[in-house]
Amino acid sequence: MGHAQLQSIHVHPVKAFRGTAPREAVVEPWGLAGDRRWALIDDGGKVVTQRQQPRLALAAAELLPGGVRLSGPGMDPLTVPVPTRSGTVPMQIFRDKVEAVLAEDDAAHAWCTAFLGVDTRLVHMDAPGSRRPVDPAYALPGETVSFADGFPLLVTTTASLDALNSLIARGDHADEGPLPMNRFRPNVVVSGTTAWAEDDWSRIAIGEVTFRVPKKCGRCVVTTTDQATAERGREPLHTLGRHRRLDGRLIFGQNMVPLSRGTIRVGDPVTILG
Numbered sequence: 001m002g003h004a005q006l007q008s009i010h011v012h013p014v015k016a017f018r019g020t021a022p023r024e025a026v027v028e029p030w031g032l033a034g035d036r037r038w039a040l041i042d043d044g045g046k047v048v049t050q051r052q053q054p055r056l057a058l059a060a061a062e063l064l065p066g067g068v069r070l071s072g073p074g075m076d077p078l079t080v081p082v083p084t085r086s087g088t089v090p091m092q093i094f095r096d097k098v099e100a101v102l103a104e105d106d107a108a109h110a111w112c113t114a115f116l117g118v119d120t121r122l123v124h125m126d127a128p129g130s131r132r133p134v135d136p137a138y139a140l141p142g143e144t145v146s147f148a149d150g151f152p153l154l155v156t157t158t159a160s161l162d163a164l165n166s167l168i169a170r171g172d173h174a175d176e177g178p179l180p181m182n183r184f185r186p187n188v189v190v191s192g193t194t195a196w197a198e199d200d201w202s203r204i205a206i207g208e209v210t211f212r213v214p215k216k217c218g219r220c221v222v223t224t225t226d227q228a229t230a231e232r233g234r235e236p237l238h239t240l241g242r243h244r245r246l247d248g249r250l251i252f253g254q255n256m257v258p259l260s261r262g263t264i265r266v267g268d269p270v271t272i273l274g
Contacts, residue, residue, distance in 0.1 A: 004270040006206050007158060007191040008181075013068045014061035014122075015039040015147045016049040018227065019185075024265040027209045027258050030128040030144045031152035032187055034063045037128065038080075039091070039100070039147040040112055040120045047093045047147070048120055050222045054230045059115055070108070072115050080108040083124055091123060093132070093147060100147075101126045134257060138214040143257055151255035154217055155198060156186040160252065163195035168239045176235040182227045183236065184219070184252055190270050197272075198254045207268030211256040218249030 012019035015036045026033035038061070040048040050056050059072040067081040080103050088099035100123035103109065108122040125131055125146055134143040135150055145152050161181055168177035181189055188206065190198070201213040219240060224232050240250035 004190055004192040004272070006188060006264060006266055006268040006270055008189045009264065009266060010182075010185070010187055010189070011035045011063070012061070012185065013038055013063045014059070014070070015047070016053070016056040017059045017061040017070075018057065020062060024263055026263050027153075027261055028128070029152070029258055029261070030132075031146045031148055031258075035187060036147040037125050038068055039093075039123055039125075040116075041089075041091045041100070041123055043119045043121075045089065045091045047091060048116070050225050051220060053116055053118075054222075054225045054232060055116060057225055057227045057230045070111055075111065075115055078107060078111045080105060080122065083126070086126075088126070089123065094149070096132055098125075098132045098147075100124060100131075135215075138255075139257070140212070151215065152258060153187040153211065153256040154185070154253050155188045155190060155204075155211075155213070155256050156181060156184050156253040157193045157195075157198050158189060158191045159193050159195040160198065164236060164239065164244075164252065167243050168235050171235075171239050171242070173234045173238055176233045179236055180227070183223045183225070185222065186253060188256075188264070192270075199251075201254060201272055201274075203259075203273040204256075205271040205273055206264045207262070208260075209262040209264055210259040210273065212259055213254045213256050215255045216246065216249070216251045217253040217255050219252050223252070 009025050010019050011032050042048050062069045069079045071077040083101045083104045091098050091100045103122040112120045128146050134145050165178035244251045
């Protein structure tokens with residue numbers, strides 16, 4: 001086994017949209033800088049993700065100074081500035097009630113509504129350090145999170161993906177494999193470990209930044225969505241259900257909470273601290 005290192009970084013400026021793969025990223029207490037600070041809500045204020053709208057896989061979001069640029073098939077690209085007003089609207093992310101700021105330009109809401117064909121609005125998290133705590137069952141006091149599913153970062157390993165793809169190849173839906181890592185929408189991907197090594201991590205360092213690893217990541221239907229076509233299949237949930245069922249959840253990857261700030265870079269050494 002070689003030395004573990006950071007193979008890739010993934011930032012998703014708008015939750016559920018396609019992300020970007022920068023060479024480096026700033027780690028903030030609530031996640032990578034720019035990651036999932038925007039999201040869509042429906043007319044009832046509930047978050048809209050690929051769970052309900054797999055077509056969101058085809059929409060892309062790129063960070064710009066002071067805003068975000070939306071693009072997607074059949075749509076003219078649109079640049080949306082970070083809202084400057086202070087009033088918030090309530091939104092629901094799964095069990096969490098969160099205050100968010102509506103995009104000020106009506107064109108942003110019109111763009112998202114036209115792309116999906118259902119009424120949606122684009123919202124921004126203005127003060128991520130105060131808006132949403134991490135799940136208290138797994139959090140230390142004061143830990144917060146962006147619009148990510150539950151934790152500031154998600155880490156996966158290339159060795160575990162290889163192992164999973166080997167299991168898929170021997171299973172009932174081998175024609176669906178091998179799957180790419182983007183099915184799992186991680187923030188950081190680590191190479192040079194053994195398969196499933198991340199199951200046992202409790203603290204790691206990526207370069208100069210240290211992280212807590214409090215909870216394995218239970219997977220949902222989004223993983224069955226081809227991120228290039230938005231079509232759904234059976235894998236990887238079928239195979240995870242047979243081989244990776246822990247505490248009633250289908251596990252791939254680990255959630256992480258930063259313990260320090262700093263910049264991580266592709267190629268950084270990854271050190272297992274506990």
